[in-house]
Amino acid sequence: xxxxxxxxxxxxxxxxxxxxxxxxxxxxxxxxxxxxxxxxxxxxxxxxxxxxxxxxxxxxxxxxxxxxxxxxxxxxxxxxxxxxxxxxxxxxxxxxxxxxxxxxxxxxxxxxxxxxxxxxxxxxxxxxxxxxxxxxxxxxxxxxxxxxxxxxxxxxxxxxxxxxxxxxxxxxxxxxxxxxxxxxxxxxxxxxxxxxxxxxxxxxxxxxxxxxxxxxxxxxxxxxxxxxxxxxxxxxxxxxxxxxxxxxxxxxxxxxxxxxxxxxxxxxxxxxxxxxxxxxxxxxxxxxxxxxxxxxxxxxxxxxxxxxxxxxxxxxxxxxxxxxxxxxxxxxxxxxxxxxxxxxxxxxxxxxxxxxxxxxxxxxxxxxxxxxxxxxxxxxxxxxxxxxxxxxxxxxxx
Numbered sequence: 001x002x003x004x005x006x007x008x009x010x011x012x013x014x015x016x017x018x019x020x021x022x023x024x025x026x027x028x029x030x031x032x033x034x035x036x037x038x039x040x041x042x043x044x045x046x047x048x049x050x051x052x053x054x055x056x057x058x059x060x061x062x063x064x065x066x067x068x069x070x071x072x073x074x075x076x077x078x079x080x081x082x083x084x085x086x087x088x089x090x091x092x093x094x095x096x097x098x099x100x101x102x103x104x105x106x107x108x109x110x111x112x113x114x115x116x117x118x119x120x121x122x123x124x125x126x127x128x129x130x131x132x133x134x135x136x137x138x139x140x141x142x143x144x145x146x147x148x149x150x151x152x153x154x155x156x157x158x159x160x161x162x163x164x165x166x167x168x169x170x171x172x173x174x175x176x177x178x179x180x181x182x183x184x185x186x187x188x189x190x191x192x193x194x195x196x197x198x199x200x201x202x203x204x205x206x207x208x209x210x211x212x213x214x215x216x217x218x219x220x221x222x223x224x225x226x227x228x229x230x231x232x233x234x235x236x237x238x239x240x241x242x243x244x245x246x247x248x249x250x251x252x253x254x255x256x257x258x259x260x261x262x263x264x265x266x267x268x269x270x271x272x273x274x275x276x277x278x279x280x281x282x283x284x285x286x287x288x289x290x291x292x293x294x295x296x297x298x299x300x301x302x303x304x305x306x307x308x309x310x311x312x313x314x315x316x317x318x319x320x321x322x323x324x325x326x327x328x329x330x331x332x333x334x335x336x337x338x339x340x341x342x343x344x345x346x347x348x349x350x351x352x353x354x355x356x357x358x359x360x361x362x363x364x365x366x367x368x369x370x371x372x373x374x375x376x377x378x379x380x381x382x383x384x385x386x387x388x389x390x391x392x393x394x395x396x397x398x
Contacts, residue, residue: 006034006169008396009184009193011176011207013037014047015152016376017199018159019388020396025166027392033168034193036186038175043156045276046201047381049345050152051226051256051267053239054078055379056093056144058113058120059251065362067116069383069390074146076385081150084158089259093147093239094128096137096330102243106142109243113142120144132237134331147239149259152381176200176207182369195396196370202275202348208372213365216354217374218295221275222314222347226256226266227323231337233261240330248305249349249360249377253317253326264342265327270314271296278344295351304356350375362387366395 008024010017013035021033042048054077057070081088097103106122113120121143128141135141164170174188182193198207202221208214229235241254250269257263274292276283299307317323324335350359362383363375371391380387 004190005032005192007031007194008033008197009191009195010035010197010199011184012199012201012204013039013042013160013170014045014199014201015043015050015156015159015381015384016047016373016388017197018042018156018163019384020197020199020391021163021168022159022385023388023392024396025163025168027397029166033163034191035163035168035170036174036176036184036191037170037172038187040172042160042170043153046345046348047156048153049224049343050381052149052152052258053256053382054088054146054148054150055382056113056120056147057116057118057379058109058142058144059244060112060116060361062112062115064360065387065390066379066383067112069386070379071117071146072386073379073383074148077150077155077382078148080158080385081155086150086154086158087259088148088150089257089261090148091238091257092131093144093241094132094135094137095142095144095241095243096128096135097140097243098329099138103138103140105243105246106140108246109142113144118144119146132240132331134235134333135240136330136332149239149257151259176203178210195368197391197396198370198372199376201376202346204348204372204374204376205350208365208374211370211372213370213372214374216352217350217359217363218291218353219275220295220349220351220358221272221277221292222250222349223270223272223277224267224345224347225270225317226264226342227320228339228342229263229265229333229337230339231334233263235333235337236263236331242330245306248310249358250310253323255327255331263333265324265338266342267345268314268317268323269310269347270317271311272346275348276346278346295353299356302356305358347377348375349377364391364395366398368398371395
């Protein structure tokens with residue numbers, strides 16, 4: 001087969017693109033697979049800037065794709081790490097409540113977790129303090145022993161090594177420009193695809209729309225910042241989360257215990273001005289700023305899904321003292337023990353323009369020529385392996 005012709009071309013070398021390539025090679029070992037990546041290496045955006053938390057699978061509503069894949073994804077990712085010698089921290093997680101209203105939300109999370117097959121249980125406040133001596137919770141806490149953390153970059157690099165060894169080609173610095181029939185045009189050259197699979201993350205909606213899909217969606221970027229606890233690695237032993245607002249997909253400021261034992265708090269979910277708005281100037285794109293500004297102004301004006309309230313809450317987190325105060329309500333660590341903000345990430349969050357609501361589940365659209373993973377937000381890293389198998393069965397192998 002000529003080098004410019006492939007059975008499958010995947011756009012995007014994040015966790016989803018790499019996992020789909022892995023599944024394709026497992027199902028069809030002799031197939032020719034090309035991954036197109038606009039950056040100089042894999043995982044430059046959401047996947048490589050991921051918190052590294054492997055979730056337990058109790059947040060998600062019944063019949064959602066997230067509910068279907070998180071528990072299995074957690075297990076499969078840990079199996080992969082064991083096979084590759086990649087360390088992970090099996091420290092578990094507590095979700096704590098501040099009052100009676102949040103206690104009722106804990107019961108709802110317990111119900112969801114049981115439906116989803118998640119290993120979770122409600123424990124008393126005394127039992128929670130046995131696990132995390134300084135933790136505060138109102139009467140009860142939800143315990144998830146399967147929640148863990150890892151270094152996402154190690155997982156991504158192990159996948160890259162495996163794929164290259166199996167003959168998968170990766171073109172770096174190959175930004176998608178357009179397509180003509182089954183020919184995909186990039187900044188590195190053209191390639192012909194038997195089937196195109198769009199895993200472009202922050203730009204998945206743009207690629208999809210070029211193929212006639214995803215017309216009712218647009219991407220709203222949210223910036224996530226974490227703050228490192230520099231004093232020590234011992235004041236918090238496990239992941240500690242608040243009860244989230246179940247009306248939106250964000251989990252609130254929480255303690256993350258990383259794979260090396262470091263403690264950090266976050267993330268924020270601050271509406272970003274453009275899609276790669278990591279810093280004031282980085283990735284600046286005027287057209288994206290105008291587009292994002294239009295939709296964010298509309299959501300702010302109408303307060304759709306509480307966006308105005310969310311925006312005020314999140315912007316306040318730029319105040320370091322306020323940000324810290326949200327965490328120390330759960331575990332009163334030394335507020336002066338925090339250092340600097342870690343490298344920011346951008347959440348590629350899909351918005352349904354017809355309803356003005358954030359899309360909470362994974363979204364895939366396809367025909368015989370192309371497949372488009374439009375919304376693969378958290379817990380996509382946890383779900384990556386079973387989700388890739390689902391995309392293969394339901395959309396690619398048709």
